Amino acid sequence: MGKSQKKRQMRRHNPMRVPDSHLPKGLDSASASSSKREAILPIMQKACFRMESPDAAERKWACVAVSNFIQNDPSTRRLLQGKNIVGSLVNRLSDSDEEVVVEAAGSLRNLCIDGGYDICAEMYNKRILSPLKAFIPKISSTLSQYLENPKTAPDNAQKLVYEFADNIITILWCLSETSNKALDAINQIGLVPFLMSFLGSKDKLPLSTITSAAQCLYVFTDDNPPVSGELRSNGEYTACLLAIVRGNEETRKPNGKGKDVSDDRETTLRVLCTGILRNVAPIPPPSIAAMVDIDTELILPALLPVISSASLPEISQRVQELIAQEEAVPEMEKLSLKGAPKSDHKSPAELELELLERRLRTVQLAVEILTGVSATLPDPEPEAEEVGEAQDVIVLTGVGLLDEMDEDGDDEAENTDEEVEMETQPQKAAAPSALPSIIEPLLALTQLTPLSFPPTAGAASPHPPTTSALSAIHTCALECLNNIFLSLASPAQLQTRGFTSDADREAGPKIWDAVWRALSAVGTDVESAGQERRRDMWYIGVGVLWGVAILWKGILVPQVEQANVLIQLCAAASDPAVKVKCIGTLECLAQHPESIDGNRMISQFLVSLLGQPAAVPTEPLLQAASALIDIYSDETVPYDIVFRQGGYLRSLTTAVELVRKVVRGIDRKRERELRRRGEEVRDNLVAFIEYRRALRL
Structure with missing residues (x-):
């Protein structure tokens, strides 16, 4: 039975904000609006021409214009790529004018986030790392001066240092996801001290920049021994991360209501630092973090409130309201780029949409970390198999994390076998009744909203960033549930776990119905372009159904319609693993x-x-x-x-x-x-x- 967990040979976290298949096709999508098409083409041509202008103001204008064009518009990005816009922007990183450099970095950052792997690969091939590497000591030096004596900072310090640092860090993060070659090159730069300096100065720097540094570290420490080893071995670094995770506990709100931008960034930062600590665990002494059980003492207390407080239907409804407000703004007013436009000039509705997207991405991140915690199968590495090392089996339940060793045991464990057995047996017996406390919020995150997927008719989502985030949360929640139920349904668990109450027996059908309700809402049109996440929902969801069916075998009543759907999915699926899941589920029913x-x-x-x-x-x-x-x-x-x-x-x-x-x-x-x-x-x-x-x- 397959668990969802990261594999070393696969691409790491996808840096794309929105998959291109979720988006309208640039100028082609605007064919019905000749005014929009006529407005875009001249400005695009002017921007490409002015990129090489001898006038710094013209070059700055061009960088900002490009930045405005590329966001969430794949066809426009491709048109600009055809004009070597990436090469031009990389050249502008060596511009003599600092403001041009800042704007060029901002445009490249947006290209990385919205363009995905291909554009990041093009940047790497056009040697973007050379200027980026040169920026690191300069940023560090300027930052140190400002921190030591803030009064010496000029008025535009935040623009030229903090925002610029944010852009550079984000570019490096995205580039590291592109290929192992790019990651190895970035590893050689030695970014850990640079990134940790931002987290170490958390109280003196903008939260946005600190969060970007944490995001970068979270990605760099994910299955990347050179970086994770460097961070793990430094007690000051791990103590700093631990302090951020544990900090401000008295000010944390139990729900998501009444939160401002600062609250959301604090939550995101705390979630990221939790993920970093888990990436580098186990942490050796003398760090204070060595005394902490990362999974039980940090992850659950920090992450469960994040996923429990998220109301996807409310967020979806608010996004639709904001979209309606934006649509009331005249189209030509949005396209106007007269004068010297500012890339951060956004309406109140746009700013709130970004805030909501950030909240959704934080929820997604929290569920991803929980999914890793609940994965019980180790990576299939031959060297580990030959050595025969014991592997931790971590089962996520409502009472916490049950840390159980496999058959080989742990020769260095301090507790006797009898003590371990006495401790784990009550935990196992209590687990079924406690399941709803963790499973209910995950099940809630699997339920669809009107914005969860692009329309099946081939049209674009009303707000692609929200749709991308929602669909990612749904699939991540299913992956986490998949791990939980298949872990609980393992032979070792089934031998010791039984249903001791009516509530335990009734929980299975309720969970089954909730998962089936989510999958039914996905629909069966999963092979069309742009509907890949719908297919993922089914492919992952049937694994959840299998785990539930094993646990409540003999209790779940087979429904003709549901059995037919599973049979049809088994026949249609090209992946043998999905066929196996369907057969296993049918077997239990x-x-x-x-x-x-x-x-x-x-x-x-x-x-x-x-x-x-x-x-x-x-x-x-x-x-x-x-x-x-x-x-x-x-x-x-x-x-x-x-x-x-x-x-x-x-x-x-x-x-x-x-x-x-x-x-x-x-x-x-x-x-x-x-x-x-x-x-x-x-x-x-x-x-x-x-x-x-x-x-x-």
């Missing part, structure tokens, strides 16, 4: 004792899979054979009549040779675990047939 018709419907589908060896991949085929064995392992259940009436013994006997052939085709070296699994299913199938024959039913 089929084991409701009194649901004979539901059992028949599901088992007929499973038997049909064994008759399509060419059409069914190896893993789903093995899962189907294993499912039939488990469903009919007890001949006393009421639905066993389906096995006898359907002649399934004959069907399974015919399938034995097929299964043997499939298992022989699995490479022992390249797919060792799958080969082991296949041999186990093959042997179980032969033994099951012998057992059923002996019953003579």
Whole structure:
């Protein structure tokens, strides 16, 4: 059963603010408005021409104009790329005029965030790191002077230092996500002292800049040993991060109401620092952070209030109201770039929209961290497997984090085996009743709003940044639930955990209905361009359903409509892992004792899979054979009549040779675990047939 967690060989966090597929196609989308098209083209041409002007004011104007054009408009970005706008802006980083440099950095920052991997790769190839690297000591020196004697700072210090530093840091963060080559080059710069200097001066610097430094550190310490090791080994750094996470506890609000910009940035900063500490854990002495259990003492207290207080429907409603306000502003007024425009000139509605987006991104970040905490499977690294090191199994429940060691144990543990057993058993017994306290807020985050996805008709979202953030939260929440339920449904957990109350038994159907309600609202149009997140919702959501079905096997009643959807998804999915999840979920539903018709419907589908060896991949085929064995392992259940009436013994006997052939085709070296699994299913199938024959039913 697959858990959602980061893999080293994959791209890291996606820096794109909004996927291009969520956005209107630039000038093409404006074809109905000739005035808009006619207004954009001349200004774009003028901006590209003025980028090389000998007049600094003209060059500054051009940088600002480009910045205004590129945001959330992929086609316009591509038109500008065709005019080598990236190269021109990189050149402007060496401009003789400081204000031009600042504006160029701002435009490049916006390109990084809104343009994604391709533009970041182009910047790297055009050697943007050279000027960026030169800026680091200059910013540090100027910053130190201002911190030591603030009165020496000129009036435009914030513009030329703080905002500029923010832009440079954000560019470096985005570039590090582009490729391992870019990350390795950035590692050589040695940014940890530079970034930590902002966090260390938290009370003297703008929160926006500090938050950008924390965001950069969070990304750099994620599965990046050179940086995480440097930060982990410095006690002052980890103590600083710990102080930020624990700071201002008395002023924290229990809900999201009445918060201002400062409150939101403080929350974002605290969440980021929590993530950084988890990235670098375990922290060695003598740091004070070495004495803290990061998961139980920091992550839950800091992050659960963040996800619990978020009301996605309220935010969605407010965004729609603000959009209506913006639409009332004349279009030409928005496009006017006369004089020397300011890139930060935004209406009150635009500023509030940015605030709401930032709140959503903070919630997304919090859920991502919780998803990592709740992942129980280690990265499949051969070296760890060969050494045989014990791996922590972290199960997230309402009572906290249950830290349990695997079978190998921990030879250096101070507690005796008896003490550990006494401590963990009460925790395991209490877990089912405590589940709602963590699961309910996650389930709430899976429920869709009117802005959660782009319209299925192919139109653009009314506000792409909000749609991008909402859809990311929905999928992250499902990933976290996926990890939680599949962790609780592991064989080791199931041996010790039972349902001891009616509330425990009733929780399963309620959770099942909530997840199904979210998936039903997603719809079935998941293959169209721009609907990738809808597909992700289904692919991840069926894993959640599987975990819930395992935990409440025999309690959940199979519904014909739901079973049909799972069967259709299994048939349509191209990913074998999704097919396996569908089959596993159906297997559990089929084991409701009194649901004979539901059992028949599901088992007929499973038997049909064994008759399509060419059409069914190896893993789903093995899962189907294993499912039939488990469903009919007890001949006393009421639905066993389906096995006898359907002649399934004959069907399974015919399938034995097929299964043997499939298992022989699995490479022992390249797919060792799958080969082991296949041999186990093959042997179980032969033994099951012998057992059923002996019953003579």
